[in-house]
Amino acid sequence: MLETSEISVQKVEKSKIKEVDFNNIPFGRVYSDHMFIADYKDGEWTDLRIQPYENLSLAPASSVIHYGQSIFEGLKAYKTKSGETAIFRPKANAARLNKSAERMCIPEVPEDLFMHALKELLKLDSAWIPDQPGNSLYIRPFVFAMDDYIGIKPSDTYRFMIITCPVSSYYTEPVKVKIETKYTRAAEGGTGFAKAAGNYAGALYPARQAQKLGYHQLLWTDAKEHKYFEESGTMNIMFVINDTLITPEAGSTILRGITRDSVLTLARDWGMKVEERRITVEEVINAAKDGTLQEAFGAGTAATIAHIKLIGYEDTDYTLPAIEERKFSNKVLKAMDAIKSGEAEDKFGWLHMI
Incomplete structure (x- = not known):
């Protein structure tokens, strides 16, 4: 030492x-x-x-x-x-x-x-x-x-x-996101899982194009087919569909977020059904259409939990339920804040005290 x-x-x-x-x-x-x-x-x-x-x-x-x-x-x-x-x-x-x-x-x-x-x-x-x-x-x-x-x-x-x-707060309001199906953030075998400076530089141009259309961030999709969700700008992406928390599985193209892991840990501890798997754009859009998409949010250090207000895809905006109706993301944000402030038990040993 x-x-x-x-x-x-x-x-x-x-x-x-x-x-x-x-x-x-x-x-x-x-x-x-x-x-x-x-x-x-x-x-x-x-x-x-x-x-x-x-x-x-x-x-x-x-x-x-x-x-x-x-x-x-x-x-x-x-x-x-x-x-x-x-x-x-x-x-x-x-x-x-x-x-x-x-x-x-x-x-x-x-x-x-x-x-x-x-x-x-x-x-x-x-x-x-x-x-x-x-x-x-x-x-x-x-x-x-x-x-x-x-x-x-x-x-x-x-x-x-x-x-x-x-x-x-990193975001001062719920965010509007656009599903990106042309540009690519990361490809298999690349540096997508690393926090390398160049990953973020390459994302600036497509993000700017989305911002010109009134969106805050992009929902990145896979480089090969633009069919599967990966992550969103500075955050991992999570969805609640039919009371199940679903997030893309971390791999060579997706950053293994620490806030992401914390959210998943709390969800499992509470007995919530959790799925880490490939999730298609079609699945989420269909869930938005039929009302089974209950929540969508980003998880990252800067934002902690960033509620997604609407998702833009193929010139259509899909508005999500009101923030106050989002049971899980509000609960998990409150729980994480309570742990960080010392108001709740740190049962997972996440805090390093000085």
Whole structure:
């Protein structure tokens, strides 16, 4: 286990926290005072440090700029009712980061390094964790290539960083989604299961086209036939049809979401029927037409639960039941919030307390 002394700390001269209106926080725009950095060279992570949040200096030939060898994670910290700091399932994020690292030829970040860096950074910036209902501290760990070299090969040097930002809700209203049947997010054998930066860059153009039509996000379908649902923008997708929770099975094209797993775990614990399987566009549209589609929502760290208001398909919008009628998604959101705040028992050991 790493010792605290192995992380050097340079504190800000003056905190920016008094400039922040915690009752009106735009998502991903306001950053905490400090950031963690570690550099990989000669086969090991070195120079572990916490320093003031500031811009980076990169060589114009830095390989991450040219070849996109970059991965990231997203998780959140909360203030419990007793005033403690709780991080939601950080070890699951550490494990997934390393799954992404393997696929992208990036060296593993040891779990003890990940957890120790996270703990020390949050202890230093604990005042940045909002205590307003619905708010949290978003945590962004990421790793990227650092070689000053224009050549297509895995980098020899890397940087692991963690930055944090106080946030409110990612979506301020129920979302409108469009089923995408032309463009592709991920294909079998690709990097769809990894949180690789390029996955998101390639999704921007089709998402923008949908936004021009009045939708917030896309419901991605498979690359081969555009017949089966995969995920939605920044979230895994879930449906409740005839009192059964159905979600696409995670695989090589679908991110294995931690919020997704948490929702499924709670549903099974409550005795709800759960199916992880391929689900067709036709099945969902038919359920929307005959009234058996009771709920549709996205599950992800940023949004937690994002209610889907309507689904657009082939120039027709299918409106879903009113939010207040959605028994499961409202229940699961309330249950997860209660666990994170310490109001409910953490029976699955999801919280890491600092």
